[in-house]
Amino acid sequence: MLGMKLVKSMYVVLWAGLFLWILSCDKKSPVPHTQGADFNQRVDSFFIQAAIPPYKQDSVSQIYVNPIVQNTGADAVAPAIGDVIYVRYSLAVLNGTSMDTIVFSSQVPQSIPAGYGIHAIYPVGIDKGIEVSGMKSGDTYAFILPPDMGYGSFVLDPVIPENAILQVILTLDSVKNVQALRDQEILLINRKIIDWELNDTIKWPGTLVSRINVLNSTLAYKVLGDALPTGAQVADSSRVNVSFTTQYLDSTLQSSFELKYASQPLEFVWGTDPVLIGFQTGLQQMHVGEQALFIAPFDLTYHESVQIFPHVSGFRNTYFDALYDHLRANKIIPAYGFEIEPFRSLLFKAKLNSIE
Amino acid sequence: MLIHSLLLPAQDFYKRYNIYRNPVRVALNKISWDFAIGYSNTRYRHKLDGYYFYQDTAGSQIIPKSGGTVVPGSPFTGYAHWVNAPVAGGQVDTVIRSDFPFDYMPNPVNNPLLKQNWVMLDADTTELKFVNYSNGLPLSLGVHYQFLDFRLGGGISYERQWVRAFRPTIYEDLIQPIPLNFRKTYFFKYFGMLGYRFYEYWDYSFVAEIQAGKTRYGKAFDAQALTSGMFFNGGISIEKNLSEYFRVTIRPSIDLKKYQITLPDGSVVTHRHDGFFVLAGLSINIPDIPRSPYKSDHVQLKHLITDPNTGRSMEVRGQPFWKKQNPKVGENHRRLWRYKLKNKKKLQPY
Numbered sequence: 228m229l230g231m232k233l234v235k236s237m238y239v240v241l242w243a244g245l246f247l248w249i250l251s252c253d254k255k256s257p258v259p260h261t262q263g264a265d266f267n268q269r270v271d272s273f274f275i276q277a278a279i280p281p282y283k284q285d286s287v288s289q290i291y292v293n294p295i296v297q298n299t300g301a302d303a304v305a306p307a308i309g310d311v312i313y314v315r316y317s318l319a320v321l322n323g324t325s326m327d328t329i330v331f332s333s334q335v336p337q338s339i340p341a342g343y344g345i346h347a348i349y350p351v352g353i354d355k356g357i358e359v360s361g362m363k364s365g366d367t368y369a370f371i372l373p374p375d376m377g378y379g380s381f382v383l384d385p386v387i388p389e390n391a392i393l394q395v396i397l398t399l400d401s402v403k404n405v406q407a408l409r410d411q412e413i414l415l416i417n418r419k420i421i422d423w424e425l426n427d428t429i430k431w432p433g434t435l436v437s438r439i440n441v442l443n444s445t446l447a448y449k450v451l452g453d454a455l456p457t458g459a460q461v462a463d464s465s466r467v468n469v470s471f472t473t474q475y476l477d478s479t480l481q482s483s484f485e486l487k488y489a490s491q492p493l494e495f496v497w498g499t500d501p502v503l504i505g506f507q508t509g510l511q512q513m514h515v516g517e518q519a520l521f522i523a524p525f526d527l528t529y530h531e532s533v534q535i536f537p538h539v540s541g542f543r544n545t546y547f548d549a550l551y552d553h554l555r556a557n558k559i560i561p562a563y564g565f566e567i568e569p570f571r572s573l574l575f576k577a578k579l580n581s582i583e
Numbered sequence: 584m585l586i587h588s589l590l591l592p593a594q595d596f597y598k599r600y601n602i603y604r605n606p607v608r609v610a611l612n613k614i615s616w617d618f619a620i621g622y623s624n625t626r627y628r629h630k631l632d633g634y635y636f637y638q639d640t641a642g643s644q645i646i647p648k649s650g651g652t653v654v655p656g657s658p659f660t661g662y663a664h665w666v667n668a669p670v671a672g673g674q675v676d677t678v679i680r681s682d683f684p685f686d687y688m689p690n691p692v693n694n695p696l697l698k699q700n701w702v703m704l705d706a707d708t709t710e711l712k713f714v715n716y717s718n719g720l721p722l723s724l725g726v727h728y729q730f731l732d733f734r735l736g737g738g739i740s741y742e743r744q745w746v747r748a749f750r751p752t753i754y755e756d757l758i759q760p761i762p763l764n765f766r767k768t769y770f771f772k773y774f775g776m777l778g779y780r781f782y783e784y785w786d787y788s789f790v791a792e793i794q795a796g797k798t799r800y801g802k803a804f805d806a807q808a809l810t811s812g813m814f815f816n817g818g819i820s821i822e823k824n825l826s827e828y829f830r831v832t833i834r835p836s837i838d839l840k841k842y843q844i845t846l847p848d849g850s851v852v853t854h855r856h857d858g859f860f861v862l863a864g865l866s867i868n869i870p871d872i873p874r875s876p877y878k879s880d881h882v883q884l885k886h887l888i889t890d891p892n893t894g895r896s897m898e899v900r901g902q903p904f905w906k907k908q909n910p911k912v913g914e915n916h917r918r919l920w921r922y923k924l925k926n927k928k929k930l931q932p933y
Contacts, residue, residue, distance in 0.1 A: 345689070345690060346690040346691060346692045346693065346694070347690075347691055347692060348692065349692050351692060351693070471684075473683075473684070488684075493684065500680070500685065501680075501685060501686040502684050502685055502686060503683075503684045503685065503686055503687065504686065504687070506684045528687065529683075529687050530687055530689075531691075532691070533691050533692060548708065549708065552704075552705070552708050552709055556702065556704055556709065556754055556757060557754070557757060558697040558757075559692065559693055559697070560691055560692050560693075560697070561681035561682075561688050561691045561694070561697060562681045562682035562683070563681060563682055563683040563685070563687075564691060566682075566683045567683060
């Protein structure tokens with residue numbers, strides 16, 4: 228009698244335990260999926276609620292596009308792949324049946340540059356939206372981006388929910404050929420050399436600025452110091468230790484924005500760790516112990532880099548730092564994309580500490 | 584006499600009628616001995632506020648921010664095995680090949696070349712945590728004294744636990760689960776207990792119990808680095824009273840406990856490992872009176888006899904301790920189930 232009762236009790240306990248264990252197991256909640264029909268349904272509800280005619284939808288990318296202003300003039304130019312586009316924008320997130328604006332166009336008084344059609348814009352839907360809409364310079368379009376073309380799984384509570392549907396209102400101010408921009412940048416570098424008196428051997432003793440041709444571009448290079456150094460130069464597989472600062476050309480010569488490697492030298496293996504071509508070319512000219520200054524146009528630095536919307540120099544605050552952390556952690560864009568703006572020439576002031 | 588005896592307190596009854604009971608048995612009878620075994624599911628979790636987290640193919644490390652800001656690209660050393668026995672991790676090279684001033688990358692957004700085989704996160708900004716759910720087999724021994732509906736007691740328990748890898752709460756596609764350097768461990772707990780019997784239904788009693796005590800951690804945990812506070816356990820003991828001396832119990836409960844691991848640099852990580860327990864067991868009181876010494880005594884109820892050795896009047900039991908001591912007609916007759924299998928198709932197979 229007792230034995231049976233015990234067996235029954237243990238049986239019940241085992242089943243109860245199994246049941247509770249299953250309950251206690253961490254279940255993954257299904258990820259809300261707003262693609263496809265759900266995405267279209269939500270956007271349609273928005274159109275109905277806002278009492279606006281539905282936008283046209285691109286059947287492949289699922290992006291809704293709607294012209295707000297169309298430039299019909301002769302100056303209207305459609306960007307070609309690789310061109311530099313200058314845009315202004317505002318961003319909004321679909322919240323139920325209304326759009327909550329998160330970045331206002333009024334906060335973006337100046338156009339920002341981006342490389343068009345070369346995977347250099349985040350969110351990718353903006354790049355794609357320009358393509359599918361056939362935007363030309365002077366046009367303003369509204370795009371409604373599905374989550375995978377927007378911020379995807381990124382959450383910025385309470386501003387951006389998971390799998391947010393994003394509305395971008397984009398004005399394409401102008402389109403520029405990258406070669407023309409490069410030529411313009413070379414002129415700027417020359418002007419800066421004059422403005423900053425880099426050719427002046429009294430203020431900046433040492434050699435005159437020399438020009439080194441690299442990949443059909445030009446690197447301006449100047450030794451800082453009284454005499455030409457004669458130390459060792461870099462060679463393959465040597466371990467290079469270099470301190471340097473970096474800055475854009477639109478600031479003063481003393482206002483470096485990148486100071487990290489001034490106090491903590493960069494160490495890398497020459498030929499193994501591929502450093503920036505403009506930086507590498509400058510270092511190649513240097514001798515151990517030498518200090519030098521070199522200016523590399525954007526095609527010897529980070530070219531189009533990455534234009535993130537909201538853009539780094541415009542809205543970098545605690546809110547959007549979370550977005551950058553997300554992009555960095557998920558390795559969606561290169562780390563330099565957070566540091567260097569698109570199409571920026573860089574000035575380096577470097578000291579070659581040692582070569583081993 | 585019957586009515587009178589009902590009105591008298593038990594002690595007075597035995598005294599008045601000079602019925603002998605062994606004082607040791609009487610004293611021991613006041614104490615209930617509890618034994619239980621069951622299942623536990625423990626949820627480990629912690630915050631890594633104030634730390635960087637680094638993981639590569641060789642393992643993972645945490646780096647206290649108190650040691651200064653870690654600059655990706657510079658070598659650094661953190662601590663491995665930070666869950667149980669922290670040691671200095673190997674020096675890490677976190678050169679980010681896509682960081683300034685490394686080379687430009689065409690088609691930069693979502694470029695597969697970005698997927699390097701290591702990850703480093705700031706736990707403060709990402710709110711990174713790790714959790715796991717680990718199964719265990721707890722064993723508990725306890726004693727308690729029942730006074731009216733209250734009970735006071737204490738005990739020890741041993742839990743064998745199989746610890747799973749820690750899973751990240753975010754970036755699950757980026758951060759691999761962290762396997763620990765041990766797969767199973769054990770915990771000893773010493774506790775005091777307070778309880779209150781708040782409900783009774785036929786043979787069932789429902790007792791709310793709170794245990795509080797200390798935990799001793801298994802050898803997998805570095806005793807020098809570990810500090811633990813009190814643990815608390817709250818549960819409901821559901822008891823089936825098979826006799827006045829014997830109960831079968833089921834006790835679901837929640838265990839609340841935490842420990843702190845001090846890293847070699849003095850910084851501290853707090854780990855919670857709360858658990859859900861279900862214990863099934865037995866609770867026994869040593870009977871205050873013995874079985875009848877006479878083999879020919881077939882009286883089923885408690886009754887008086889004359890002790891054949893001392894000639895004293897004494898009360899004895901007619902039932903083993905796990906059966907109802909004063910059964911009614913038909914109670915306590917065991918069913919003969921030796922033919923149950925043979926007669927299973929019959930309406931009454933016994």
